[in-house]
Amino acid sequence: MIDIVHLSKTYANGTHALRDITATLDVGVVGLIGPNGAGKTTLMRILATLLRPTQGTARVFGFSIDDNSDQQAIRATLGYLPQTPGVHIKLSVEQNLDYFAILKRISYPQARRHEIDRVIDQTGLLSCRRERAEVLSGGMKRRLGIAIALLNNPKLIIVDEPTAGLDPVERVRFRNILASLAGERLVILSTHIVEDLQQVGNTIVILHEGRILFQGSPRTLMAQARGHIWALERKDSALDRLDSNAMLSVSEQDGKLMQRMIADTPPSSLACSVEPSLEDAYLYIMHRKALMGEQTSSLPLAAYP
Numbered sequence: 001m002i003d004i005v006h007l008s009k010t011y012a013n014g015t016h017a018l019r020d021i022t023a024t025l026d027v028g029v030v031g032l033i034g035p036n037g038a039g040k041t042t043l044m045r046i047l048a049t050l051l052r053p054t055q056g057t058a059r060v061f062g063f064s065i066d067d068n069s070d071q072q073a074i075r076a077t078l079g080y081l082p083q084t085p086g087v088h089i090k091l092s093v094e095q096n097l098d099y100f101a102i103l104k105r106i107s108y109p110q111a112r113r114h115e116i117d118r119v120i121d122q123t124g125l126l127s128c129r130r131e132r133a134e135v136l137s138g139g140m141k142r143r144l145g146i147a148i149a150l151l152n153n154p155k156l157i158i159v160d161e162p163t164a165g166l167d168p169v170e171r172v173r174f175r176n177i178l179a180s181l182a183g184e185r186l187v188i189l190s191t192h193i194v195e196d197l198q199q200v201g202n203t204i205v206i207l208h209e210g211r212i213l214f215q216g217s218p219r220t221l222m223a224q225a226r227g228h229i230w231a232l233e234r235k236d237s238a239l240d241r242l243d244s245n246a247m248l249s250v251s252e253q254d255g256k257l258m259q260r261m262i263a264d265t266p267p268s269s270l271a272c273s274v275e276p277s278l279e280d281a282y283l284y285i286m287h288r289k290a291l292m293g294e295q296t297s298s299l300p301l302a303a304y305p
Contacts (some may be wrong), residue, residue: 001026002047002156002186007056009042009210017042019210021056028182028202032190033282038207040190041083044158047188048080061155079154083161085145089134093125093144096133100148119147123177139170146177157187163196175199198278206285214285218278225281231260232271246287248280262287 007021018039032040045051047058049071061077063070087096094116101112120129123143128136133144142162149157159178163171171193179200181187191197197204197218204221206214214221229248234257246267248260260274261267262284276284 002058002060004047004058005056007043007046007058008054009039009046009051010054016210018046018053021210021212023205023212023215025186025188025203025205027184027186029178029187029189029197029200030203030205031197031201032188032205032207033192033194033197034207034213035286037209039210040207041160042210043207044160044188044190047156048078048158049074050080074156076152077155079146079149079151079157081142081145081149081157081159081162083164085141085148087133087141087144087148090132092132093129093136093147094120096144097147097151101151104152106152115151119150122150122180123147124173137170139166139173142166142170142174143177146174150181155185157181157185159187160190161192162189163191163193171196194279194282204278206282208286208289213289221285222276222278222281225262225276225284227273228262228264228284229260229274229276229280230263230267230271231258231274232268233258248283 002025004021004023004025007018008016009018010016021039021043032043034040042051046053046065047060049065053065058065060074063073065071065074088099091099097116097119098112101115106112106115120126123146125140125143125147128140133141136144146159146162149159162178163174166174175196178187178189182200182202189197189201201218204214204216204218205212206221214224246262248262250260251258260280262280263271266273
């Protein structure tokens with residue numbers, strides 16, 4: 001479990017990356033979503049003890065991020081996969097794993113061999129274990145990155161945009177790996193792809209401008225948007241007459257313009273209410289935030305009437 005208390009981070013250039021974040025993250029997969037600059041990477045780097053907060057604190061499995069000795073204990077329980085895994089491209093998969101296992105203080109060769117075999121099997125890297133990292137596909141490099149993160153069986157795994165740039169098949173494979181890791185672990189997953197969280201996330205945290213707009217289950221998030229997502233048909237294609245801020249998708253089918261949009265009341269007598277997807281619900285939260293303005297930005301949206 002992670003307890004975050006009034007956590008803030010302001011960079012030297014005056015950028016407020018986090019603003020008074022308070023949250024509790026429990027075991028399972030926690031998905032962080034939000035636009036660029038929302039503070040997702042900053043939060044993960046602070047929890048990984050790679051960055052110090054300006055104010056506030058957090059405890060990771062009982063260890064304080066502020067205490068130097070506790071930081072070492074946190075790092076011993078941590079597997080971290082940044083957006084660009086720092087693998088050595090001239091080394092093979094198993095040579096990379098052996099190198100990082102030594103860095104993680106798995107000293108005995110036999111123990112390292114057992115651990116390398118375990119993570120190779122867990123991430124599906126058996127067929128390329130002797131290939132150099134430079135010849136691996138993007139998906140395989142991501143698998144190598146998560147295999148490195150899994151060395152020493154960490155209790156906390158932090159992954160930043162792991163499926164960005166992957167093809168659909170590899171994205172599904174990677175999601176399955178992440179889902180299999182949950183159990184007794186806490187997996188924090190940052191992503192721009194909301195669909196990834198619908199498949200694996202136990203908890204979703206929406207960040208915007210350094211603040212938490214929502215924290216809860218995917219089901220709770222979708223429930224907030226229920227009754228606010230509408231579908232209707234238009235025979236014309238006058239997109240300039242549609243509210244682009246409230247529009248979720250537009251497609252043409254059989255000569256008709258099919259529109260899916262956000263509204264508190266039926267936007268037309270022809271509109272019908274539809275069940276929101278997780279992506280619809282996320283966009284609804286962001287739409288409400290834009291309408292409510294900055295005067296309410298410090299409150300979780302779940303608390304709004």
